[in-house]
Amino acid sequence: xxxxxxxxxxxxxxxxxxxxxxxxxxxxxxxxxxxxxxxxxxxxxxxxxxxxxxxxxxxxxxxxxxxxxxxxxxxxxxxxxxxxxxxxxxxxxxxxxxxxxxxxxxxxxxxxxxxxxxxxxxxxxxxxxxxxxxxxxxxxxxxxxxxxxxxxxxxxxxxxxxxxxxxxxxxxxxxxxxxxxxxxxxxxxxxxxxxxxxxxxxxxxxxxxxxxxxxxxxxxxxxxxxxxxxxxxxxxxxxxxxxxxxxxxxxxxxxxxxxxxxxxxxxxxxxxxxxxxxxxxxxxxxxxxxxxxxxxxxxxxxxxxxxxxxxxxxxxxxxxxxxxxxxxxxxxxxxxxxxxxxxxxxxxxxxxxxxxxxxxxxxxxxxxxxxxxxxxxxxxxxxxxxxxxxxxxxxxxxxxxxxxxxxxxxxxxxxxxxxxxxxxxxxxxxxxxxxxxxxxxxxxxxx
Numbered sequence: 091x092x093x094x095x096x097x098x099x100x101x102x103x104x105x106x107x108x109x110x111x112x113x114x115x116x117x118x119x120x121x122x123x124x125x126x127x128x129x130x131x132x133x134x135x136x137x138x139x140x141x142x143x144x145x146x147x148x149x150x151x152x153x154x155x156x157x158x159x160x161x162x163x164x165x166x167x168x169x170x171x172x173x174x175x176x177x178x179x180x181x182x183x184x185x186x187x188x189x190x191x192x193x194x195x196x197x198x199x200x201x202x203x204x205x206x207x208x209x210x211x212x213x214x215x216x217x218x219x220x221x222x223x224x225x226x227x228x229x230x231x232x233x234x235x236x237x238x239x240x241x242x243x244x245x246x247x248x249x250x251x252x253x254x255x256x257x258x259x260x261x262x263x264x265x266x267x268x269x270x271x272x273x274x275x276x277x278x279x280x281x282x283x284x285x286x287x288x289x290x291x292x293x294x295x296x297x298x299x300x301x302x303x304x305x306x307x308x309x310x311x312x313x314x315x316x317x318x319x320x321x322x323x324x325x326x327x328x329x330x331x332x333x334x335x336x337x338x339x340x341x342x343x344x345x346x347x348x349x350x351x352x353x354x355x356x357x358x359x360x361x362x363x364x365x366x367x368x369x370x371x372x373x374x375x376x377x378x379x380x381x382x383x384x385x386x387x388x389x390x391x392x393x394x395x396x397x398x399x400x401x402x403x404x405x406x407x408x409x410x411x412x413x414x415x416x417x418x419x420x421x422x423x424x425x426x427x428x429x430x431x432x433x434x435x436x437x438x439x440x441x442x443x444x445x446x447x448x449x450x451x452x453x454x455x456x457x458x459x460x461x462x463x464x465x466x467x468x469x470x471x472x473x474x475x476x477x478x479x480x481x482x483x484x485x486x487x488x489x490x491x492x493x494x495x496x497x498x499x500x501x502x503x504x505x506x507x508x509x510x511x512x513x514x515x516x517x518x519x520x521x522x523x524x525x526x527x528x529x530x531x532x533x534x535x536x537x
Contacts, residue, residue: 100261103323105158106265107165110157110323112434116213117150117157118190124170124214128263128367135237137257139175146170149212151282156210166326169417172258172267175216176223177310179203186301187219187251190409191234195400202268202310202327202485203521204226209326214264217254221418223270223303224398224425226481228253229472231418238469240284240507246469248389249279249481254312266314266323271305272384273394274485276311277497277512284479284508286527287313287497288320289488291517295327304401306440307394307489310463317498323343323522332521336337340529341375343458343522349383355483356466363501363509364463370533371461371526381457386447393442395427403428420477447491451516458522460514465498468507488514496523498530 098120101109109115112126124297125143132138137151153168162168173179176186178196183192204215218236222230228250229235236253238246239261239263248257252269258269258281269276271289281288290311298307312323340532347368372378409415428436462484480486488495493514500511511530515523 096127096262099127101168101265103166103265103314103319104316106169110168112164113196117153118147119151120168121146121170121212121214123263124263131261131263131495135235135239135261136234136258136261137217137254137261138172139216139233139254140476141215146212146214153162153212161207161362163210166214166322169210170212170214170264171206171323172214172217172255172264173203174252174255174268174270176270177203177268178301179213180371180409182216182438183450184216185233187221187223187233190380191525196219196299198299200294202363202451203299203329212337212452217252218257220251221421222402222425223251223272223275224421225299226274227242227475227477228256228279229475229477231420232416235472237299238283240469240506241420245472246507247472248284251275251463252279252313252477256280256285256287259283259285259313259315266312266319267308267363269313270300270308270310271489272309272398273391273489275311275453276480277464277485277495278481280313281464281510282508284499285313285315286317286320286499287311288324288520288524289485289495289497290324290328290520291494292492294330294494294518294520302401302405303346304398306397306401306443312388316523317496317531318375318469320496321524324524332524335473335521336528337524338464339374340371340431340526343376343526344379344456345371345376345378345526346381346454346460348455348460348462349380352387352462356463357468357503359426359501359503360463360468363503364461364511366512367500367530368461371530374529374533379457381453383451385446387487390446390490391483392482393439394486394490396431396435396439397443399427400431400439401428402430413443443490454516458515459526462512462514464512468505468509484512492517494520494523496527498527499536500530500534
């Protein structure tokens with residue numbers, strides 16, 4: 091069943107922004123279109139924990155009035171956004187993906203939400219998360235697992251932990267949204283749901299008011315349907331404006347491909363899409379180079395796991411150790427990694443992080459980006475997931491060395507499910523990651 095609003099729900103934010111500016115669209119009409127789509131789709135897709143329909147309608151009417159009076163706070167005034175349910179909004183329930191916290195009322199509003207409200211964005215609702223944001227597949231035993239909208243017949247993993255935001259954006263129930271990324275939680279759902287997600291450099295976007303998993307590694311970021319939209323929301327969140335360089339092209343850039351040894355374990359279609367992306371960027375004028383890396387990605391990911399385990403356990407250890415609480419049995423053992431970890435082992439992991447970061451900075455000093463697939467596979471059926479594994483093999487390394495990284499749709503794999511290219515750049519160089527992504531997106535004609 092289709093709706094007269096479906097075309098509107100599919101538009102990228104930069105087109106919605108322009109339509110609002112020209113008076114061809116009202117915020118009220120946009121909000122109503124999204125609420126209608128949520129009502130029609132979310133019963134199956136299960137992206138939202140809460141939808142703030144009444145407040146969103148009131149904010150949309152106020153935005154239209156302000157724009158009509160010449161008092162819009164900016165070009166994005168009146169555009170809705172979905173927010174992952176680990177981000178506090180004062181007076182609202184924030185569950186952190188846990189049934190244990192179903193009545194937890196947020197004591198204050200996160201800084202990143204204030205940034206969005208200051209730009210005139212309208213919070214449409216809260217989206218599902220893996221419990222305590224600790225998981226790459228997007229599953230949640232007690233709060234429910236969102237349904238990847240790219241396959242309506244088979245319940246496939248949405249990717250985690252920002253599962254609900256990935257599904258909401260991919261399904262047109264929100265034009266963009268907020269995720270968080272500690273080991274891949276923005277990029278994995280972006281990969282599996284076929285959208286664009288930016289893992290920001292640690293410290294670029296405030297974590298104040300975001301429920302912590304690992305204060306060493308946590309970073310919020312935008313999830314959107316185009317690179318330009320990701321750049322726009324990144325600007326709102328961080329104040330860093332990557333837009334002036336977005337269309338600069340890639341000619342003259344040196345882009346490193348991943349070592350051949352890291353290709354092992356990737357699905358053939360994922361590798362084929364990756365190789366096509368490299369060829370496309372080379373055709374646009376970039377130089378693709380091979381650079382020996384000092385560590386295997388798996389080794390780096392293991393260090394990330396130890397840091398997350400130790401720090402995550404410090405926050406919710408009492409909960410995961412209580413067998414009477416309704417916690418996800420797939421999540422408990424991941425966090426309980428920290429239970430037996432000594433202070434010496436934890437500090438050793440932090441020193442190893444610093445050592446590996448220095449090694450990578452030296453090895454990649456002459457390149458502008460390192461390119462990998464975002465995930466080794468397309469989204470698997472939920473029933474086939476091995477919860478003892480992880481989908482974060484390509485994403486965790488860049489949390490460890492504090493680089494930024496963009497996940498960008500780059501083709502399809504088995505069953506027509508999306509594949510994704512990861513564009514990783516050194517810390518605080520989000521503008522280059524977005525620039526490369528925009529060039530690739532435009533060349534593919536997928537914007």
